[in-house]
Amino acid sequence: MRLSDLSSHGGEWLRGDGPEGDIVISSRVRLARNLADHRFTTRAADPEKREIAEKVRETVMHSRFAERVFYVDLEKEDAVQGEFLVERHLISKELARGEGPRGVAFGSREAISIMVNEEDHLRIQVLQSGNQLEEAWKGANAVDGLLEGGLTFAFHPRFGYLTACPTNVGTGMRASVMLHLPALAYSRHIQKVFQAVHKMSLAVRGLYGEGTEPMGDLYQISNQVTLGLPESAVVDNVCRVIPRIIQYERQIREELLARERRALEDRIWRALGILRHARLISTQETLEHLSAVRLGVNLAVVEGIDLKLVNDLFILSQPAHLQKLEGRPLEPGERDEVRAAFLRRRLAMKEGPAENPESTGT
Amino acid sequence: MRLSDLSSHGGEWLRGDGPEGDIVISSRVRLARNLADHRFTTRAADPEKREIAEKVRETVMHSRFAERVFYVDLEKEDAVQGEFLVERHLISKELARGEGPRGVAFGSREAISIMVNEEDHLRIQVLQSGNQLEEAWKGANAVDGLLEGGLTFAFHPRFGYLTACPTNVGTGMRASVMLHLPALAYSRHIQKVFQAVHKMSLAVRGLYGEGTEPMGDLYQISNQVTLGLPESAVVDNVCRVIPRIIQYERQIREELLARERRALEDRIWRALGILRHARLISTQETLEHLSAVRLGVNLAVVEGIDLKLVNDLFILSQPAHLQKLEGRPLEPGERDEVRAAFLRRRLAMKEGPAENPESTGT
Numbered sequence: 001m002r003l004s005d006l007s008s009h010g011g012e013w014l015r016g017d018g019p020e021g022d023i024v025i026s027s028r029v030r031l032a033r034n035l036a037d038h039r040f041t042t043r044a045a046d047p048e049k050r051e052i053a054e055k056v057r058e059t060v061m062h063s064r065f066a067e068r069v070f071y072v073d074l075e076k077e078d079a080v081q082g083e084f085l086v087e088r089h090l091i092s093k094e095l096a097r098g099e100g101p102r103g104v105a106f107g108s109r110e111a112i113s114i115m116v117n118e119e120d121h122l123r124i125q126v127l128q129s130g131n132q133l134e135e136a137w138k139g140a141n142a143v144d145g146l147l148e149g150g151l152t153f154a155f156h157p158r159f160g161y162l163t164a165c166p167t168n169v170g171t172g173m174r175a176s177v178m179l180h181l182p183a184l185a186y187s188r189h190i191q192k193v194f195q196a197v198h199k200m201s202l203a204v205r206g207l208y209g210e211g212t213e214p215m216g217d218l219y220q221i222s223n224q225v226t227l228g229l230p231e232s233a234v235v236d237n238v239c240r241v242i243p244r245i246i247q248y249e250r251q252i253r254e255e256l257l258a259r260e261r262r263a264l265e266d267r268i269w270r271a272l273g274i275l276r277h278a279r280l281i282s283t284q285e286t287l288e289h290l291s292a293v294r295l296g297v298n299l300a301v302v303e304g305i306d307l308k309l310v311n312d313l314f315i316l317s318q319p320a321h322l323q324k325l326e327g328r329p330l331e332p333g334e335r336d337e338v339r340a341a342f343l344r345r346r347l348a349m350k351e352g353p354a355e356n357p358e359s360t361g362t
Numbered sequence: 363m364r365l366s367d368l369s370s371h372g373g374e375w376l377r378g379d380g381p382e383g384d385i386v387i388s389s390r391v392r393l394a395r396n397l398a399d400h401r402f403t404t405r406a407a408d409p410e411k412r413e414i415a416e417k418v419r420e421t422v423m424h425s426r427f428a429e430r431v432f433y434v435d436l437e438k439e440d441a442v443q444g445e446f447l448v449e450r451h452l453i454s455k456e457l458a459r460g461e462g463p464r465g466v467a468f469g470s471r472e473a474i475s476i477m478v479n480e481e482d483h484l485r486i487q488v489l490q491s492g493n494q495l496e497e498a499w500k501g502a503n504a505v506d507g508l509l510e511g512g513l514t515f516a517f518h519p520r521f522g523y524l525t526a527c528p529t530n531v532g533t534g535m536r537a538s539v540m541l542h543l544p545a546l547a548y549s550r551h552i553q554k555v556f557q558a559v560h561k562m563s564l565a566v567r568g569l570y571g572e573g574t575e576p577m578g579d580l581y582q583i584s585n586q587v588t589l590g591l592p593e594s595a596v597v598d599n600v601c602r603v604i605p606r607i608i609q610y611e612r613q614i615r616e617e618l619l620a621r622e623r624r625a626l627e628d629r630i631w632r633a634l635g636i637l638r639h640a641r642l643i644s645t646q647e648t649l650e651h652l653s654a655v656r657l658g659v660n661l662a663v664v665e666g667i668d669l670k671l672v673n674d675l676f677i678l679s680q681p682a683h684l685q686k687l688e689g690r691p692l693e694p695g696e697r698d699e700v701r702a703a704f705l706r707r708r709l710a711m712k713e714g715p716a717e718n719p720e721s722t723g724t
Contacts, residue, residue: 263642280625
């Protein structure tokens with residue numbers, strides 16, 4: 001498979017038809033695993049890392065996954081390819097920008113990915129569309145079980161799974177849910193969500209995880225603690241808070257519609273107008289407007305635009321995706337131009353003005 | 363004629379096909395005249411003013427104008443009607459908001475208008491499309507001559523025409539040209555134009571004349587001095603400066619295209635995007651975006667939009683025009699909604715995306 005085949009659409013987890021898909025983009029569980037008979041990546045030299053990668057690759061490629069699995073040797077790929085996989089949430093920035101023998105295996109639906117020689121020898125990730133953290137956990141468990149058929153993981157009877165960083169010891173699990181919370185963001189109630197979430201020892205991060213600022217009103221809620229809790233408790237902890245945030249977002253959406261429908265519609269339509277007309281647009285501005293349009297689609301303010309398309313555009317308008325699309329490296333200024341042209345094409349009105357101005361005139 | 367018949371299009375002087383129509387919207391000459399055998403309006407009581415209005419109306423309606431002439435008795439019209447005529451540049455704010463017997467006669471093409479009982483008994487105005495101040499002067503002279511067949515104007519052999527305010531004594535003439543100077547405004551060179559114009563004893567005003575802030579990058583340049591100069595010198599004074607401002611604007615447009623074409627195109631297209639998508643929009647914001655779109659039409663950045671349409675929209679999106687269009691009074695917030703719907707209808711894309719995204723992609 002050529003990676004460029006992926007560049008025109010997002011992974012299946014973006015299809016937007018999962019439970020509570022209007023607010024929950026995706027649910028993800030990742031498990032950190034290390035081979036019992038090898039040094040951690042922080043200690044291993046390149047030959048050992050190459051041996052680890054080869055072992056994992058062999059096992060992965062011979063395991064019986066429900067879908068086709070591809071392996072990408074990141075040592076052989078250029079920086080754009082790495083960033084491309086980061087943008088698709090298949091690998092972390094750390095893996096992309098790292099050095100030495102490392103890679104990623106992922107399924108054709110992009111629900112499963114297994115990073116090799118990131119901070120741990122293996123980082124198993126399962127992504128599901130919408131609010132399905134339990135499903136993601138089952139999926140990750142299944143992958144974990146399949147791989148245990150061919151690999152022996154470092155496990156301590158008292159501490160649990162051993163990991164390169166002590167914060168991951170135990171379950172080695174991070175459970176996270178990505179939420180789209182535009183109404184809470186506009187109304188500045190989002191700060192209250194942050195406070196409540198932090199009190200529950202959960203973390204809030206942006207679209208691209210740790211160390212990224214929230215953009216496009218997308219927030220990832222995840223657990224912080226991996227030690228001293230069974231996996232089910234980790235999942236439960238995150239799961240418990242999600243419905244309350246969803247309900248809060250819905251409530252504020254209704255309040256905005258009741259109190260200032262016209263101003264909200266105006267904000268949404270202007271965002272679409274800019275995406276359809278701009279000749280230069282940054283990633284950050286694109287995400288802001290996409291967020292408004294996504295809200296518009298979910299509130300049926302905007303019709304004729306597919307939720308899947310909007311979800312996809314959050315990913316496809318990122319820098320490496322644009323460079324794959326153009327088939328060449330682009331300077332930042334040039335990217336803004338290519339991004340604008342790309343958005344115009346994808347959001348073009350189909351038959352006359354999609355908004356049907358007559359029907360919403362007065 | 364019902365005034366509402368006018369509300370769907372602007373006067374002929376907005377048709378945009380006059381000389382230098384890309385930069386010069388219109389040229390205007392007005393003459394202040396008073397009847398010799400009556401007190402100035404500042405001194406006359408209502409019965410006398412009514413007599414004056416009646417005399418003028420009689421003379422106007424029996425004069426042989428090249429076009430049909432209508433007379434509106436403003437004492438009988440409501441405030442919206444008055445503002446409507448102000449927005450069309452047929453009368454002044456002062457006349458609209460005044461009291462007592464007063465009116466306006468205007469031709470079907472709206473090139474000629476004669477205000478009655480404004481500051482002076484008569485204010486004769488001739489408007490021409492584009493850079494045609496000489497033509498406007500000839501037109502005003504012709505109207506003046508026609509009316510002198512039926513009326514005797516207050517004239518002093520040494521001072522010239524006598525007017526209610528001493529600043530108008532002499533020729534009673536104001537010659538003005540309305541310019542669209544977006545490139546000078548964006549690049550902030552407009553301040554230099556103001557300085558040069560003031561040094562020549564000319565005034566710079568906004569779209570609606572005295573006391574109005576420039577909006578939509580529209581500027582009226584007019585003479586200040588009416589006394590001690592023959593009419594030809596007044597016209598010449600204004601005429602001399604216009605080509606230099608036009609050349610300056612063209613030069614900056616070329617510089618912007620050469621140095622930052624993409625940023626300029628982006629600005630223009632975003633303006634159009636907002637006009638095509640907004641659900642709430644103020645007059646001020648509308649004029650700003652129309653200015654950018656007008657520049658885009660003139661630079662052939664935007665195609666498929668008629669200059670006449672953009673010129674018209676400057677006037678038709680004003681509050682009183684919207685109220686005529688809706689056939690009822692509108693609160694300011696409601697106006698912003700009606701204005702947005704009106705602009706969407708008038709600027710709707712015709713066949714698919716008018717901007718043809720493929721052709722301007724990279």
